[in-house]
Ligand code: HEM
């Protein structure tokens with residue numbers, strides 16, 4: 001097992017499994033946050049958040065999620081460093097656009113942008129809801145916190161740009177994860193690619209609409 | 221100058237040996253026929269250099285018909301030049317225009333060290349093959365072929381994988397200098413056929429381990445290798461290799 005995880009393919013498999021796990025988290029996160037679109041002053045959304053904050057299964061998954069992200073990032077770092085070492089002298093001219101998509105060649109950069117966003121994002125919501133008593137004391141709701149954070153247009157812009165990074169990361173990552181796992185099939189791969197394509201557009205779009213609609217007062 | 225012939229500026233990587241640093245040097249060639257192959261154009265330049273008493277440009281070539289895989293040249297940022305599905309020897313000067321500047325570099329990878337100018341040492345591939353890119357053959361008469369029926373789709377997939385000529389364009393093109401396409405082709409051609417079953421697991425394990433040991437990078441599935449491979453080896457082979465490798469690890 002240790003040998004397997006040290007091999008190039010083993011590292012890719014781990015990358016792919018953690019990536020898919022992060023994708024499954026996105027589905028849940030996006031679904032629950034969409035409760036704000038009920039536009040009921042955050043009642044449904046706060047109930048959902050309340051449930052998530054006290055459910056022991058969810059709290060355990062939160063820990064697994066952190067481990068998943070860290071593994072994903074550590075593997076990304078190791079792979080990227082090894083890949084750079086594999087070509088010490090660069091080409092004077094390399095026409096990457098002729099044979100591949102820019103975002104498939106920029107996974108490290110896109111991932112770093114996502115990571116920077118994640119830190120800010122966790123500070124905005126996770127820190128406040130889990131590590132302070134602002135919400136448990138009833139002084140503030142998570143929805144109220146959201147409305148407050150998204151009053152700042154720079155933060156709204158930051159969230160929207162981060163969703164572009166996520167979208168492009170997934171545009172390559174979604175189908176790449178299946179290829180890494182050895183799942184490449186004449187019949188099913190085009191289907192996976194299509195699902196990945198729409199997932200990479202729809203999920204970041206829904207996420208981006210949250211700060212946008214709050215900023216413009218569409219959701220109160 | 222006959223019609224359609226061209227004058228070109230070439231910027232070619234010159235490097236005395238593996239130890240000294242190299243650099244791009246500019247050369248002019250005149251009256252190049254569009255019907256010449258790229259290698260013949262380099263031959264013309266070399267003749268020019270030799271006549272002047274300069275050292276000719278070292279480059280690998282052998283068959284000059286797209287089957288040996290020797291003619292490694294990274295031309296204007298692409299392995300084997302601007303066209304797909306061909307080697308450098310199959311590239312014709314009609315793919316360029318009069319007045320063009322053409323940059324020619326060697327394959328770049330830590331695992332393919334430069335020997336001189338445009339020639340690189342690809343023996344890392346040989347060492348990978350030596351770890352399992354073969355089958356054991358029993359002595360005695362070959363049995364009747366009808367005893368081992370092989371589905372046509374499998375036979376075709378094995379044949380397509382076996383088309384790999386070991387040119388290294390996949391490594392040269394890959395942003396990570398990954399050799400996955402090459403190794404995947406070599407593992408696939410045997411994994412698909414009955415003859416390859418005996419060493420199936422050890423082959424996958426040993427060849428992948430040797431690939432890693434040689435210092436090739438890790439695949440990120442950009443798909444560039446598949447586009448630049450002169451023999452159209454597909455990414456399906458890499459997926460197959462990944463399966464072969466982790467299944468062999470589980471056993
Ligand atoms: C919600 C966040 C994220 C999701 C859903 C996600 C998802 C994925 C997926 C599915 C893959 C494809 C795996 C494969 O090719 O086998 C991938 C690859 C990658 N991710 Fe992420 N990722 C996320 C965050 C990050 C972060 C924070 C970083 C870096 C700091 C990162 C860096 C990378 C890199 C470098 C790759 C390419 C690795 C490779 O193809 O070998 N990702 N990601």
Ligand code: SF4
Nearest residue numbers: 384385387388390449
């Ligand atoms: S897979 Fe294609 S590009 Fe790579 S060595 Fe074989 S023939 Fe050349």
Ligand code: FES
Nearest residue numbers: 284288289291309
């Ligand atoms: S010289 Fe043999 S393939 Fe080009």
